[in-house]
Amino acid sequence: MQDSDFTGSKEKLKITKSSKVPPEETTEFCEGWERSSREAYTLHLADTTLILSQRNSEWCGHGPILEQDIAITNISLDLLGQARNFYQYAAALTPNPSPQNGEGRNTLTPTPSLKGEGAGGEVTENSLAYLRTEREYKNLLLVEQPNSDWGQTILRQYLFSQFQYLLYEKLQNSNDEQLAAIAAKALKETTYHLRWSREWVIRLGDGTPESHQRMLKAIDELWRYTGEMFEAADYETIVDVSLLKNDWSQKVNDVFAEATLPVPENVFMQTGGKKGMHTEHLGYILTELQYLQRTYPGCEW
C-alpha cells in the first residue's frame, strides 16, 4: 500500500469497471458513489463487526482451552448478529437498481461489484457482505489485524470493545430509530465482551514474564490502529466519535495500569479503513469469506 493512500486528502480515486463497460461509466468511491451518508455509516458499522467476527471465528477449535475457545466464538457470533442487523438496514436504505444493472456482477469474471449487488441486481444483506470488494469495505483497520497469539487477539478485542461500548451508548440515543434499536440491543452483549476481554488483558499483562512480554508486543502491533476510531469519516455524523476519545483513554489507562502495561505515547496513527484504504490483511480475509459466493454465485446450503 502506498503512502499516498493515507494522506487523508479529499482526492477522489476512480476505478473503472470491466472493459465491457463504456469508459465514461466510471464510479467514484470514498465519496460520490454512496447514495447517502447514512447508508455509508451503516455499512461502516456492519463491516467492522463482520470482519472482527470473522477474525475471532478463526479461533474456533484452536482456543487455548475449551472454555475460552467457546467464549471467543460466542463473541464472534454476537458480532455476526450485529453485522447482519446493520447489513439488513443498509440494504433497506439502498434503492434497489433495475435488474439489468446487476448482470454479470456475481460471476467468475473479475468485474468489481461496486454497489454490492447480487446476481439479480438486488441489494441484500448477503450481497453487501459477499460481493463488495476490499476498497468498498469501511471497517476499522484494527479489526482486520491478524490474530497472531491469544494475547494479541485479546488486546484487539479489548481495545475495540471499550470503544464499541462507548459508541453504542451514544448510538442507542441517536435520532435514527433503527440504528438506536440495534445499538441498544447490542450494548448488552458488548458489556459482556468488554468485561471478559478486560479481565484477560489484566490477567495476561500482570501474569507471567512470558505473557507480559507478549502483551507488550501486542500493544506495539495494535496501538497505531486505535487513533482511527476517533477520527470521523465524512459520513460519520450520527455520533461524534472524537468526543469518545477522552473517556476511552481514561478507561484504557486504568486497565493498563492494573495490568502493569505501559500506555504508548506519541505513536503515529495509521488511518484509512473508514475510507476503504486497508492494510494488506483485509484482501486475504475477504478472499476466504467471499470465496463460495464468488465461485458459485447464489450457492446455498
Add this chain to the structure above:
Amino acid sequence: MVNMGPIEEKKIRDILETVTDPEVPVLTITDLGIVRGVKINGAEVEVIITPTYTGCPAMDMIAMNIKLALAEQGYLKTKITSVLSPAWTTDWMSEAGKIKLQQYGIAPPQTRSDHPGLTENIECPQCHSTNTRLISEFGSTACKALYQCNDCKEPFDYFKCH
C-alpha cells in the same frame, strides 16, 4: 379460515405455546418472552417476535417452527415480523419457564436486568447448594454461562441475566 376475530388470537397464542426453543427445548417461545404480539390481518396471521441475542442462530428456526405449527392448525397464510426494540430481556421470561429451566438442569436468571452482572452464589440446579463458582462467562450458547457446584461438583449452565 372463516371466522377471524378476537377469539382467534387466543387460539393462535395457544398454538404458539407449543413452539419450543430448539436450543432449550423445555422452554416455549412464550416462556422466553419473545412473542411480542399477534395480529390478524384479514386471512393473514402476523406473529411479532423479538430476538434474544442478535446472533442467536435459533431465531431462524423458531420463525420456521411458528409457521409450521400454525400451518398444522390450518393457518396457512402467516407472516413473522422481527422487531428489535425494546430489546429482549430475561425479565420477560415467565415464572413457569424459570421453574422448567431449573428442572431441566439450567439455573434460571436470578436477578433483574437492571443488575445484569454475573452474580455470586448461583443455585446449583442439581443439589440446590449456593456454594458454586463461575467457570466461564460464556457457555454452550450465548445466553448461558458455565458454573460448577463446589458441593456436588456438577458443572451446570446458568441462563444469564440479560
